[in-house]
Amino acid sequence: MRIKEKQNTFQLLFEQSADAMLLIDGNVFVDCNPAAVEIFACSDKKQLLRLHPSDLSPEKQPDGCLSRKEENKHIAKTIEQGSNRFEWLHQRINGDAFPVEVLLTSVHLQGKEIIHVTLRDITERKKAEQALRDSEKKYKLLFEKSTILNCITDMNGTITEINRKFLEILGYSKNEVIGRNIMDFVVAEQKEKAAEILAKDFKGEKSPETDIDMLAKDGSNRTILCSRGPALLYESDAPADFLLITVIDITDRKHAEEALKMALSEVEKLKKQLEEENLYLQNEIKLTHNFEEIIGKSEALKNILGKVEQVAATDSTVLILGETGTGKELIARAVHNISGRNDHPLVKVNCAALPANIIESELFGHEKGAFTGAYARKIGRFELANRGTIFLDEIGDLALDLQVKLLRVLQDGEFERLGNPITIKVDIRIIAATNRDLEKAIENSTFREDLYYRLNVFPIKVPSLRERKEDIPFLVNHFIKKFCKKIGRKIEIIPQKVMDGLLTYDWPGNIRELENIIERAVIVCQGKRLEAGDWLPQKCMPAVASNITILEEVERAHILKVLESTRWQVSGEKGAAKILGLNQNTLVSKMKKLGIRRN
Numbered sequence: 001m002r003i004k005e006k007q008n009t010f011q012l013l014f015e016q017s018a019d020a021m022l023l024i025d026g027n028v029f030v031d032c033n034p035a036a037v038e039i040f041a042c043s044d045k046k047q048l049l050r051l052h053p054s055d056l057s058p059e060k061q062p063d064g065c066l067s068r069k070e071e072n073k074h075i076a077k078t079i080e081q082g083s084n085r086f087e088w089l090h091q092r093i094n095g096d097a098f099p100v101e102v103l104l105t106s107v108h109l110q111g112k113e114i115i116h117v118t119l120r121d122i123t124e125r126k127k128a129e130q131a132l133r134d135s136e137k138k139y140k141l142l143f144e145k146s147t148i149l150n151c152i153t154d155m156n157g158t159i160t161e162i163n164r165k166f167l168e169i170l171g172y173s174k175n176e177v178i179g180r181n182i183m184d185f186v187v188a189e190q191k192e193k194a195a196e197i198l199a200k201d202f203k204g205e206k207s208p209e210t211d212i213d214m215l216a217k218d219g220s221n222r223t224i225l226c227s228r229g230p231a232l233l234y235e236s237d238a239p240a241d242f243l244l245i246t247v248i249d250i251t252d253r254k255h256a257e258e259a260l261k262m263a264l265s266e267v268e269k270l271k272k273q274l275e276e277e278n279l280y281l282q283n284e285i286k287l288t289h290n291f292e293e294i295i296g297k298s299e300a301l302k303n304i305l306g307k308v309e310q311v312a313a314t315d316s317t318v319l320i321l322g323e324t325g326t327g328k329e330l331i332a333r334a335v336h337n338i339s340g341r342n343d344h345p346l347v348k349v350n351c352a353a354l355p356a357n358i359i360e361s362e363l364f365g366h367e368k369g370a371f372t373g374a375y376a377r378k379i380g381r382f383e384l385a386n387r388g389t390i391f392l393d394e395i396g397d398l399a400l401d402l403q404v405k406l407l408r409v410l411q412d413g414e415f416e417r418l419g420n421p422i423t424i425k426v427d428i429r430i431i432a433a434t435n436r437d438l439e440k441a442i443e444n445s446t447f448r449e450d451l452y453y454r455l456n457v458f459p460i461k462v463p464s465l466r467e468r469k470e471d472i473p474f475l476v477n478h479f480i481k482k483f484c485k486k487i488g489r490k491i492e493i494i495p496q497k498v499m500d501g502l503l504t505y506d507w508p509g510n511i512r513e514l515e516n517i518i519e520r521a522v523i524v525c526q527g528k529r530l531e532a533g534d535w536l537p538q539k540c541m542p543a544v545a546s547n548i549t550i551l552e553e554v555e556r557a558h559i560l561k562v563l564e565s566t567r568w569q570v571s572g573e574k575g576a577a578k579i580l581g582l583n584q585n586t587l588v589s590k591m592k593k594l595g596i597r598r599n
Contacts, residue, residue, distance in 0.1 A: 020119040039121060041092040058091050078104040079113055099126050149247045155202055157181045169249050171217035187213045201243055225250045259579035266561050294330055295478045296471030300463040311458045312339045319455045320433040322462030325512030328433040331462055336389040341429055344388030347381050352394035360402055361418055370419025382426055389429045396436030403448045410454045465507040472503055479518035489522050493529040556594040568598050
């Protein structure tokens with residue numbers, strides 16, 4: 001009875017096992033479980049048991065050995081040792097090959113040697129192992145080929161791996177470096193500092209950016225920048241065993257900095273002999289969008305353009321406030337140009353320039369015969385601006401009766417042409433601008449309060465020029481280029497004292513006044529310098545400049561100084577061309593041009 005129970009238990013385990021199981025007697029399958037039927041893609045147990053073991057393996061294994069020959073070897077080994085575990089390549093009845101882990105067990109049953117076969121599909125494991133190998137290969141390649149200097153040390157600082165770039169900088173072979181301590185390559189006077197950094201690295205603490213000089217094989221020093229925190233390398237949850245150090249070679253940069261310091265020192269000596277003058281170049285503000293017409297880089301202007309970007313993506317009404325001549329129309333154009341309506345027109349209306357008797361007709365249009373002189377039908381500005389933007393400049397000067405009609409357009413998007421009762425609906429974005437104090441106008445009953453609140457959805461206050469004086473040099477340069485091109489002049493130099501005078505003036509007329517003054521200056525100045533003259537406002541008259549040294553003299557003196565420091569060596573790592581940051585041929589050409597010859 002007990003034997004029967006054991007047999008039943010074994011049979012139950014055999015049938016329900018997740019692993020494929022088969023019994024082989026000689027070279028014939030005598031039994032199999034459902035998992036075996038499934039793994040070989042057979043339709044049922046009978047189909048599988050009709051097959052010979054060799055039918056379920058490809059002709060050859062991955063190592064090139066014949067499958068049938070290897071099968072016999074594994075079965076013989078199993079009978080001899082009692083069990084045998086190995087990996088094998090099987091194939092399903094449709095010919096698809098797949099890797100398995102095999103456990104063969106020899107069972108002596110009723111005078112026969114029965115082989116119990118357990119198979120486990122290891123396809124996913126093999127894929128993972130291959131992915132791991134590929135990953136290791138990739139990262140090893142990245143480590144080796146990187147232009148960054150990489151090395152790996154153990155927790156004592158002994159170098160266990162180093163990449164080609166690091167070896168190239170130090171001038172050693174890999175065999176000369178592996179196994180040595182990283183501190184062996186640090187110059188003596190910096191070993192203490194390097195040891196402190198390394199100690200922090202081993203603790204996983206971030207060290208500040210530091211320069212360290214390392215000793216190359218040829219005896220020269222190479223300066224490396226330790227700016228990227230090192231990485232502790234772990235295996236699973238175990239403590240870190242290794243440290244990945246990544247540094248940058250900045251030797252050339254250090255040499256260039258030293259050359260620059262020498263050059264700056266020389267320039268400082270010459271500075272007393274030079275007139276303080278400069279060429280002011282245009283530097284147009286670049287935010288998310290390119291506002292080509294708006295010149296300057298002051299924080300006040302950047303703040304305004306930031307607001308322009310915020311509101312442009314919406315259809316909200318914009319009210320632009322600011323003194324006369326501050327560029328309110330340019331701000332309105334900027335809003336329109338980066339909005340979703342920029343494929344449609346921006347229609348401008350100057351509410352102060354149009355006569356009171358025709359402004360209603362200009363805004364809303366009229367029919368033929370609507371009034372005396374209306375000989376033809378006319379489309380108004382609001383209709384022209386449909387699906388686009390209308391810019392109402394000097395809105396503070398709009399008559400009260402028209403303010404009511406404008407309020408209706410703002411509220412409902414509709415109006416009637418003069419002489420036509422049919423209501424016209426429009427889809428427009430309204431931008432208004434004024435130099436007036438509208439709140440005072442409301443107090444004086446010259447501007448409707450309800451219209452003000454309809455317009456004042458997104459106010460933008462444009463600063464006066466005296467509030468953004470740092471933009472004056474850029475505006476001056478812009479206007480000089482503009483009028484030089486128009487008039488046919490070529491002004492290249494703006495003396496500092498002239499610019500200082502322009503910067504001290506209060507500019508009550510703002511940018512428009514500055515533009516007019518620069519136009520006058522371009523007309524009266526005959527040479528390449530912007531000379532002070534009666535075109536300047538009296539409050540910003542500069543003193544006359546003197547004792548000017550031309551730029552070529554400064555350049556010649558500087559090149560001579562560098563050549564003398566290199567003993568007239570032009571090319572090479574320590575040559576003048578390298579220090580000056582010039583191509584060798586370029587330096588030779590400059591020397592010829594400036595008449596520089598060695599005595």
